[in-house]
């Protein structure tokens with residue numbers, strides 16, 4: 262079978278060894294002669310999976326005491342709602358930075374629960390950059406940002422600081438680099454971009470920020486419910502949690518965030534160097550805000566697209582098309598994508614220049 266170079270933006274590539282272990286657990290989990298998918302989530306075997314997944318998150322993030330780790334459902338999109346519902350006080354105010362489609366969806370949901378101050382936005386410039394130098398109001402209940410803007414290909418390199426609780430949607434760059442995670446009071450990430458399959462969302466929350474809104478919160482929407490039941494208030498997404506656990510084990514056993522950050526930097530440098538060098542292409546975002554995860558670029562002559570598409574597809578490359586809302590190309594280089602796949606793409610771009618130049 263010819264190798265496929267999977268640049269999909271999400272759900273996206275997972276390490277081969279993780280897929281193999283997951284496939285075998287679907288048939289026979291822990292030598293139980295039963296599938297992972299057909300045992301009780303309250304069995305001691307699955308409870309051990311949940312416990313291990315939680316502790317791997319704490320290990321990778323080097324979290325101090327006082328945080329809870331949850332594996333929920335509903336995707337990152339449900340967190341747009343839960344964050345506001347659990348943190349935005351009755352008659353309170355929240356501060357958001359608008360850096361793309363996902364950030365603006367989060368803003369829209371928060372407005373249902375209270376006042377939202379958008380402290381900065383790059384919307385007028387097609388989200389080409391990350392706004393900087395804005396002021397976070399000290400009287401807001403929390404500040405929300407998106408670490409990596411999957412669709413536009415920008416990434417926050419230096420996070421702002423503020424005494425108010427900091428909330429971050431890390432869906433598309435979770436565990437891709439070293440960060441001071443303890444700077445944040447709440448972090449969430451849909452698993453399907455960089456840590457596992459679709460179906461679960463990681464939430465890391467500082468316990469002390471909860472229970473202050475003054476509103477009644479339905480049990481399923483209340484972080485405190487899920488904390489008190491160790492993410493097993495209702496049936497958890499067992500497969501997604503298990504595969505996320507395997508991916509975190511893969512990360513830790515290879516050297517953790519320092520190891521992966523190094524590889525991700527190499528991939529991004531190689532990719533952007535070619536986008537800048539090759540006269541047929543150009544990058545769409547401000548160089549200082551370029552995402553290491555999603556590199557967005559365009560052909561200067563869009564009429565060449567069909568020919569270029571044919572070439573990369575023949576080279577075994579998959580998933581290179583930009584998001585349907587922006588077009589062009591997007592090379593998603595998540596943790597499990599090997600450097601070799603970026604090398605193949607760069608070779609195709611060089612070859613295309615040779616033919617067309």
Ligand SMILES: *Cc1c(COP(=O)(O)O)cnc(C)c1O
Nearest residue numbers: 336337338363411430432433451
């Ligand atoms: C994909 C994505 C989302 C939406 O995730 P769902 O799990 O599909 O709801 C939210 N935020 C970011 C940054 C994303 O990349």
